[in-house]
Amino acid sequence: MTQLLTVSGSPSATSRGNALARLVGAQLTGNGHYVDHLAVRDLPADALLHADFADPAIRASQDAVASAEGLVIVTPVYKASFSGALKAWLDLLPQTALDGKTVLPLATSGSLAHALALDYALRPVLQALGARHVVQSHLVTDTQIAVQADGTVRLHESAVERLDAAVEAFSTALPYVSAAA
Template identity: 55%
Template sequence: MTILLLSGSPSSPSRSARLLNFIGERLNELGQRTVSLHVRDLPAQALLHADFSDPELLAAKALLAKAEAIVIATPIYKAAYSGLLKSFLDILPQDGLDGKIVLPVATGGSQSHMLALDYGLRPVLAALSARHILSSIYATDSQVVWTDGQGLQLDDAISRRVQDGTHLLLDSLVSLQRGKPAGQAVQSPILNGLPC
């Protein structure tokens, strides 16, 4: 199994990318193979002009296509996920996430931006035919702190959400491989026929 760690942050380093890397390390410790894709590393001209012939964009799309699951991380700006991430999602085909399990992760300045995941990102992931969209992990800037001496320090509540999210992701992958409905995975509202 391959899990893609997809970072939509335009800056480096960033809280959302560090949180994504932390989740990736936990998945590696649990025996999973992860690969990383940072949208900011893709050629901006090709991305903004949707140059589908660009070799780097083709390679990025192929990497996504091979993954069984995706952990997608973004900062929240002005109550929305990053424009950089939107540019990448826009170049994917309509079924670009078909059959995939997705764990959305975001960081923002305050709890008031938390719903950007549910009302902004989740419908786009569903429109791209994600099989299951798991419960999101949202952290405020004060809950994800980086220091050169201690590295990444997570608030206890976020640490628990990360643990729960990684285990749910793995349980969902195992269920998917066995051909059973993913245990407690939250199906996309659109796939369930429910309003977003």
């Protein structure tokens, strides 16, 4: 079973991005992977903003990254870039935190025009952290995803096929982990 980590970079607990991270996590769990979830907004803001590497919650998040074979990183796109909360957390990871790991970058945004933020802003940071493979990113617009009052996530049919393809490409790119390991 492959150990995976979904990371939500949204500052809101009820965001579409957080819902997307949970949806993809459930899909990966259904495919036989073990998936843990990290919401950056749950980390202490003071530790994030003051780069407190010794903070227990920051260290626990670093350990979660270290134990994962792959990461799904989901962020809202604000002002043509990924969230500042996510950037603050990524800055606290060791320089080689993503060595040997496969990463799927996902985003939510008001417009498809922001899709390039994933490739021009987030991808270089992931590669600088040593990601073995950053699969093709995927953006879901706000009109393609709805979070119901009960937490149920509904994707517009136009987003389902493309998201499924992104998750499949991620799963295929994961390093093989034998069942005996």
